[in-house]
Every structure is written in C-alpha cells, then in structure tokens.
Amino acid sequence: MTTLCTALPEQLRLLLVDDHRIFLDGLSLALAPLCPDLHIHTAQNADEAEACLRQHDFDLILLDLRLPDVPGLELLQRWQRQGRMTPVAILSASDSNLDAQAAMAAGALGFIPKSADGDDLRQAVTRVLLGETLQAPVSGDKPPLTPRQQEILLLLADGLPNKAICRRLGVSEDTVKTHLKALFQELDVHNRTACVSAARQRGWL
Structure with missing residues (x-):
C-alpha cells in the first residue's frame, strides 16, 4: 500500500x-x-x-x-x-x-x-x-444481459412498475416490455416476482 x-x-x-x-x-x-x-x-x-x-x-x-x-x-x-x-x-x-x-x-x-x-x-x-480500472467482481454464473437489461432488472428488483422504469430510463413502455420479455425468457420465468427471485438465486442481484 x-x-x-x-x-x-x-x-x-x-x-x-x-x-x-x-x-x-x-x-x-x-x-x-x-x-x-x-x-x-x-x-x-x-x-x-x-x-x-x-x-x-x-x-x-x-x-x-x-x-x-x-x-x-x-x-x-x-x-x-x-x-x-x-x-x-x-x-x-x-x-x-x-x-x-x-x-x-x-x-x-x-x-x-x-x-x-x-x-x-x-x-x-x-x-x-493512478489510472487503473478496477474490474467488477464476476460471479461464476455471469449474466448474459445487455447493460440496459441489467438496469431494468435492478429497477425491477426495487419494485418499480413499467411506467416508472420508462421515466427513469427515458425509454418507451414498449422498449421496457421488450427487455422484460427477454429477461423472462433468459431466466425461464413468467412474471416479475419470479424474475427477481431467479436473478437473486443466480447471484445477479
């Protein structure tokens, strides 16, 4: 040091x-x-x-x-x-x-x-x-998500509804729904609660 x-x-x-x-x-x-x-x-x-x-x-x-x-x-x-x-x-x-x-x-x-x-x-x-980039910690099961999907998953875990996520990220509700559909498919779930739960089990949250 x-x-x-x-x-x-x-x-x-x-x-x-x-x-x-x-x-x-x-x-x-x-x-x-x-x-x-x-x-x-x-x-x-x-x-x-x-x-x-x-x-x-x-x-x-x-x-x-x-x-x-x-x-x-x-x-x-x-x-x-x-x-x-x-x-x-x-x-x-x-x-x-x-x-x-x-x-x-x-x-x-x-x-x-x-x-x-x-x-x-x-x-x-x-x-x-000193100019070094500190690498983010990586779990054994790295989420195959885009940065936008990661942001939406975080807001989902905070309990925000779609309209609030739209306002927070400055995107349309259709865009949020598209990303949510991709998250549901990736985690093999069918609703928001299960999505957050599955993400936590994988160490993504």
Missing part, C-alpha cells in the same frame, strides 16, 4: 457523493492519509454534486448508487453524455455483481463496496487515481 501511495501527487481534490452525512464524515477520515494536501468536498445529492463540479475540477469522484434525487447510475450516464472526463468510482452498500457490471458499463472506473475496510478503500482509490 505504501508503494502505491508514494506514486500519488502531494495534492488531490476528491468529491464524495452520498446521502448519509455520517458515512461521508467517516469516508473523509478514512481517505485522509492518501496524500499530504488532500481536499475533500462532499455532496448529499445530485444537485449538490453538480454545483461542486461547476466550482472545482476534481481528480476523482466517489459516487453512491442510491441518491435521493437522481439514481447514481443515471447521474454517471449524464456526465458521460456531457463529455465530463473526471474519473468516477462507484462506492455502494450493494455487493451485487449486477450493480457492479451496470456501473462499469455506464463508465465507472471502479466499484468499491462500502463494506471495504480503510486499507482496502485507500488501495482501491489509489489504483483508480
């Missing part, structure tokens, strides 16, 4: 985006040893994050998937469309392989579980800062 850290610049500016203030405070303390002159900014929702980005350039953004106003994955995709070059790593309470795969497909450079201890967290952040 020491060898990795010496390769970092002496000054870094990080943006931490999470809706839990206590977690942000703990994360800031855990990251403090990264370099001598570390500037940490925090945001508790997408609006605050975008306000920070208008004011500063950051070396890395640590982004939670579950935000109160805009889902983290949707926010990441928005930044990708805008051509924002700031590296983003997802920091999530989810240990789901599917969450990780969807985040990487959306442009994240790493997926770090919140269950990581301080040393593992600093090591993962250091690797991303």
Whole structure:
C-alpha cells in the first residue's frame, strides 16, 4: 500500500457523493492519509454534486448508487453524455455483481463496496487515481444481459412498475416490455416476482 501511495501527487481534490452525512464524515477520515494536501468536498445529492463540479475540477469522484434525487447510475450516464472526463468510482452498500457490471458499463472506473475496510478503500482509490480500472467482481454464473437489461432488472428488483422504469430510463413502455420479455425468457420465468427471485438465486442481484 505504501508503494502505491508514494506514486500519488502531494495534492488531490476528491468529491464524495452520498446521502448519509455520517458515512461521508467517516469516508473523509478514512481517505485522509492518501496524500499530504488532500481536499475533500462532499455532496448529499445530485444537485449538490453538480454545483461542486461547476466550482472545482476534481481528480476523482466517489459516487453512491442510491441518491435521493437522481439514481447514481443515471447521474454517471449524464456526465458521460456531457463529455465530463473526471474519473468516477462507484462506492455502494450493494455487493451485487449486477450493480457492479451496470456501473462499469455506464463508465465507472471502479466499484468499491462500502463494506471495504480503510486499507482496502485507500488501495482501491489509489489504483483508480493512478489510472487503473478496477474490474467488477464476476460471479461464476455471469449474466448474459445487455447493460440496459441489467438496469431494468435492478429497477425491477426495487419494485418499480413499467411506467416508472420508462421515466427513469427515458425509454418507451414498449422498449421496457421488450427487455422484460427477454429477461423472462433468459431466466425461464413468467412474471416479475419470479424474475427477481431467479436473478437473486443466480447471484445477479
């Protein structure tokens, strides 16, 4: 770990985006040893994050998937469309392989579980800062799904109806139904509840 850290610049500016203030405070303390002159900014929702980005350039953004106003994955995709070059790593309470795969497909450079201890967290952040892409964990039964199908499955597991999924992803209801049909066929099920259950059994959620 020491060898990795010496390769970092002496000054870094990080943006931490999470809706839990206590977690942000703990994360800031855990990251403090990264370099001598570390500037940490925090945001508790997408609006605050975008306000920070208008004011500063950051070396890395640590982004939670579950935000109160805009889902983290949707926010990441928005930044990708805008051509924002700031590296983003997802920091999530989810240990789901599917969450990780969807985040990487959306442009994240790493997926770090919140269950990581301080040393593992600093090591993962250091690797991303040094330009490395942290491969998402892969289960033995990798889902043969497209990134869009992965997104829909996640929203399905959150209990969202088709119309809400349409609004969240900006697609038509027919498109959602087409993807759901493909998911049902892949998992050999006939309804939404069975789809989520089968996906969990395979370790996709």
